[in-house]
Amino acid sequence: MPAPLLEMRDIGKSFPGVRALDGVTLQLYAGEVLALVGENGAGKSTLMKILSGAQPADRGSILIDGREVHITGPRDAERLGIGMIYQEFNLVPALDAIENITLGDEPCSGIFLDRKKAAEEASAILAELGITIPVDVEVSRLSVAQQQMIEIAKALRKHARIIVMDEPTATLTENEIEKLFALIKQLTSTGVGVVYISHRLEELPRIADRITVMRDGRAIETRKIADFPPEDVIRAMVGRTLEAHFPDLPPVKADAPVVLSVRNLVRHPAVNDISFDVRAGEILGLAGLVGAGRTETLRAIAAADVPQSGEVDIRGHRLAAHSPRDSIRAGVAFITEDRKTQGLILGMTVRENITLAHLDEFVNREFLIDRAKETAVASKYIAELRIRTPSDEQLVRNLSGGTQQKVVLAKWLVANASVFLFDEPTRGIDIGSKSEIYHLMIELLQRGATIVMVSSELPEVLGMSHRILVIREGRIAAEFSRDQATPDKIIAIATGTVAA
Amino acid sequence: MAAFRQPQGDTEVKTVLTEAAEQARVRQTRMYWLRIALAIAALLVIVILVNWAAGGSFLEPSNLIRVLRQITYQAILAFGQTFVIITAGIDLSVGSLVSLTGVAMALFANAVPFHGFALILATLLFGVAVGAACGFINAIPVVRLNLPPFITTLAMMLMAVGLSYKLCHGRPVALQSTDFSHIGYGLFLGGLFDRLHLPGIPVVVIWMIVIAIVASVLLMRTRFGRYVFALGGNEEAARLAGIPVARVKTLVYVISGTCAAIAGFLLMANFSSGSPNTATGDELLESIAAVVVGGTSLMGGRGSIVGTFFGALLIGVLYNVMNLLGIESYTQKIVLGAVILLAVVLDELRKRYLART
Numbered sequence: 075m076p077a078p079l080l081e082m083r084d085i086g087k088s089f090p091g092v093r094a095l096d097g098v099t100l101q102l103y104a105g106e107v108l109a110l111v112g113e114n115g116a117g118k119s120t121l122m123k124i125l126s127g128a129q130p131a132d133r134g135s136i137l138i139d140g141r142e143v144h145i146t147g148p149r150d151a152e153r154l155g156i157g158m159i160y161q162e163f164n165l166v167p168a169l170d171a172i173e174n175i176t177l178g179d180e181p182c183s184g185i186f187l188d189r190k191k192a193a194e195e196a197s198a199i200l201a202e203l204g205i206t207i208p209v210d211v212e213v214s215r216l217s218v219a220q221q222q223m224i225e226i227a228k229a230l231r232k233h234a235r236i237i238v239m240d241e242p243t244a245t246l247t248e249n250e251i252e253k254l255f256a257l258i259k260q261l262t263s264t265g266v267g268v269v270y271i272s273h274r275l276e277e278l279p280r281i282a283d284r285i286t287v288m289r290d291g292r293a294i295e296t297r298k299i300a301d302f303p304p305e306d307v308i309r310a311m312v313g314r315t316l317e318a319h320f321p322d323l324p325p326v327k328a329d330a331p332v333v334l335s336v337r338n339l340v341r342h343p344a345v346n347d348i349s350f351d352v353r354a355g356e357i358l359g360l361a362g363l364v365g366a367g368r369t370e371t372l373r374a375i376a377a378a379d380v381p382q383s384g385e386v387d388i389r390g391h392r393l394a395a396h397s398p399r400d401s402i403r404a405g406v407a408f409i410t411e412d413r414k415t416q417g418l419i420l421g422m423t424v425r426e427n428i429t430l431a432h433l434d435e436f437v438n439r440e441f442l443i444d445r446a447k448e449t450a451v452a453s454k455y456i457a458e459l460r461i462r463t464p465s466d467e468q469l470v471r472n473l474s475g476g477t478q479q480k481v482v483l484a485k486w487l488v489a490n491a492s493v494f495l496f497d498e499p500t501r502g503i504d505i506g507s508k509s510e511i512y513h514l515m516i517e518l519l520q521r522g523a524t525i526v527m528v529s530s531e532l533p534e535v536l537g538m539s540h541r542i543l544v545i546r547e548g549r550i551a552a553e554f555s556r557d558q559a560t561p562d563k564i565i566a567i568a569t570g571t572v573a574a
Numbered sequence: 575m576a577a578f579r580q581p582q583g584d585t586e587v588k589t590v591l592t593e594a595a596e597q598a599r600v601r602q603t604r605m606y607w608l609r610i611a612l613a614i615a616a617l618l619v620i621v622i623l624v625n626w627a628a629g630g631s632f633l634e635p636s637n638l639i640r641v642l643r644q645i646t647y648q649a650i651l652a653f654g655q656t657f658v659i660i661t662a663g664i665d666l667s668v669g670s671l672v673s674l675t676g677v678a679m680a681l682f683a684n685a686v687p688f689h690g691f692a693l694i695l696a697t698l699l700f701g702v703a704v705g706a707a708c709g710f711i712n713a714i715p716v717v718r719l720n721l722p723p724f725i726t727t728l729a730m731m732l733m734a735v736g737l738s739y740k741l742c743h744g745r746p747v748a749l750q751s752t753d754f755s756h757i758g759y760g761l762f763l764g765g766l767f768d769r770l771h772l773p774g775i776p777v778v779v780i781w782m783i784v785i786a787i788v789a790s791v792l793l794m795r796t797r798f799g800r801y802v803f804a805l806g807g808n809e810e811a812a813r814l815a816g817i818p819v820a821r822v823k824t825l826v827y828v829i830s831g832t833c834a835a836i837a838g839f840l841l842m843a844n845f846s847s848g849s850p851n852t853a854t855g856d857e858l859l860e861s862i863a864a865v866v867v868g869g870t871s872l873m874g875g876r877g878s879i880v881g882t883f884f885g886a887l888l889i890g891v892l893y894n895v896m897n898l899l900g901i902e903s904y905t906q907k908i909v910l911g912a913v914i915l916l917a918v919v920l921d922e923l924r925k926r927y928l929a930r931t
Contacts (some may be wrong), residue, residue: 166778
């Protein structure tokens with residue numbers, strides 16, 4: 075067998091508190107499509123970032139054609155013939171296809187751009203690929219599929235021999251997917267190797283030659299596609315038994331009233347038709363792939379994005395919210411996925427963040443903010459939630475992720491929230507703080523709160539939900555009680571391998 | 575909240591601070607005091623040097639009061655601008671609004687049959703209404719369409735000054751009443767200060783101080799002020815926390831327009847006329863410079879009225895000192911520009927330092 079086109083050996087990478095890659099080894103041969111699959115957080119993206127020079131590895135080596143190479147930046151990767159096609163394209167929207175394809179290496183005559191030569195070169199590549207797209211209109215006016223073709227052409231013009239595609243079919247129609255697959259086949263016939271990252275297991279037999287499954291920062295298993303049935307792939311992806319650090323969920327009382335009722339919620343393009351009820355003292359888990367519409371569902375309920383149609387009732391009262399302000403008044407707390415950009419004002423103090431959503435309560439008769447009352451309330455929550463901060467005057471910027479999350483929770487408790495929408499409640503939080511957040515969620519339940527939780531960590535969904543909805547393409551694909559749910563079932567439905 | 579675990583005492587909570595947070599706190603406090611000490615020392619050295627170079631005339635009370643008098647109008651514009659800039663916006667129309675409101679108020683005062691206090695109050699309210707309305711118009715496209723305030727207030731700048739010239743056919747409108755003279759160039763409690771052999775404080779300076787106090791309380795102590803900071807710090811997080819973003823944003827431009835109107839009022843009173851070419855020169859940019867030099871970040875989320883006051887004071891002192899030292903006016907501009915550049919460079923370095931820690 076010839077030397078692999080690309081070999082990554084024993085790649086390791088750690089971030090503060092997380093071991094993202096723990097000795098990954100994989101090979102890509104010329105002319106093949108290697109599918110890279112794994113749950114969110116398995117390490118696929120980090121591995122590809124290392125290959126593209128966006129991040130340095132802590133250890134390990136990369137070999138191309140059997141020779142070790144050193145990739146210290148995107149330029150190196152480009153020179154070595156590595157082309158990345160990300161989900162978010164790196165095209166300049168206001169330039170046309172010719173200008174984008176030749177960007178960074180424009181043909182020139184003297185000091186002037188040689189538009190004619192650029193057009194010839196771009197057309198030649200597109201013709202070679204059998205692509206017909208309008209080359210002289212702004213790429214922002216082209217379809218996603220057409221933009222993707224331009225990305226591929228751009229990579230080929232830089233003589234890419236290794237092309238990494240991250241979820242290339244996520245936003246394509248079936249017809250466009252056919253064309254993409256035909257294009258990939260043509261690429262591989264010329265000796266290009268393709269690393270194909272996808273969550274859509276059902277499409278892999280149509281395109282991939284081999285599958286490598288990643289889990290917890292390791293390459294767990296690699297097999298030829300014919301010897302790797304979907305059940306085995308899913309088993310390899312999930313692998314572990316549930317970790318036992320979840321607290322016991324108190325059962326939902328038999329007579330607990332429905333608090334949050336969602337009917338036929340629509341918010342294009344991500345939320346297509348979502349209905350569910352959640353009762354007091356219940357945690358409803360929303361599982362699904364990234365982009366399935368889970369976060370968007372929470373945003374629509376909280377009126378962070380106002381839904382186009384559908385109803386949200388809270389304790390039987392219709393919530394016709396036009397802004398988050400309205401939903402907050404109705405007792406809804408939206409604990410966003412990204413604390414730093416959506417949940418907190420980093421340059422403000424713990425005190426100021428805690429009181430922000432309910433400042434009315436702290437305004438005295440002279441229309442001034444009662445600082446002493448603010449401090450008293452902030453100190454009370456700092457103690458009760460065990461917020462690890464030197465004082466209530468600390469800037470939240472300086473706190474750890476778990477501590478910041480508690481500040482967010484304190485803010486919503488001050489605002490008298492009773493319906494908590496958690497989006498990835500423990501993302502980027504260390505293990506110790508995770509379990510504290512779980513306990514806080516249970517304490518919220520004991521106060522009669524109602525919780526809807528989106529999580530991409532399957533163990534978290536399974537361990538911290540009374541019921542689980544699997545969302546796929548903006549609709550509810552399946553519902554499981556806590557006892558019925560297994561990781562295999564959820565992944566199978568979320569990835570579309572089986573119908574519900 | 576009784577269902578929550580009771581803490582085992584505050585001491586425990588305080589002893590479990592993460593090490594990083596504690597270090598950051600110590601470093602912050604140390605940096606803070608170091609900065610203040612350095613600033614005071616540098617200021618003292620500069621003042622003594624300058625006073626010596628100017629033959630002792632800088633520290634004379636009459637000169638210090640002159641400085642305050644000179645910065646009054648710019649400072650008032652800068653107070654309004656501070657609100658806008660803390661929301662990460664900008665208001666380029668304030669200079670033109672001074673011109674427009676000045677002319678409009680002079681025309682108004684000459685047309686209405688009031689006298690004395692009623693005339694003064696009616697004229698001021700009319701001017702404030704005009705300024706506030708222009709600020710409101712500034713805010714509409716910013717709030718509704720998310721257009722950059724740079725361009726919407728630039729458009730207002732052109733329209734307002736054009737309208738100002740059109741209203742008065744390009745000629746200053748002389749005030750027929752002399753009721754405004756005490757505000758314009760009178761002294762506050764002049765008799766009392768005279769008897770104590772002290773130079774009197776101009777009434778306009780008192781206006782500036784009162785506005786500074788009101789603006790500072792509004793910004794630092796009210797819910798609205800807190801929302802201004804939240805909005806500038808992180809607009810999306812502020813919106814998701816239920817803050818009425820559109821209302822707060824609108825209000826900051828209204829406040830800026832109002833401050834422009836008050837400055838226009840005082841200038842009109844000072845000149846005894848409403849002149850279209852008032853404050854259409856460097857005033858706008860110097861007011862922005864005062865805000866930025868005063869520590870308010872153009873990226874939003876950080877700033878203070880007190881800082882802005884000192885920013886305006888710094889610019890005023892610089893001009894004053896350069897005048898005392900006999901530095902020609904062209905050179906003065908170069909020095910002023912260099913000082914402003916230095917201020918923003920320091921702001922950027924500070925931000926990078928924060929990002930690193």
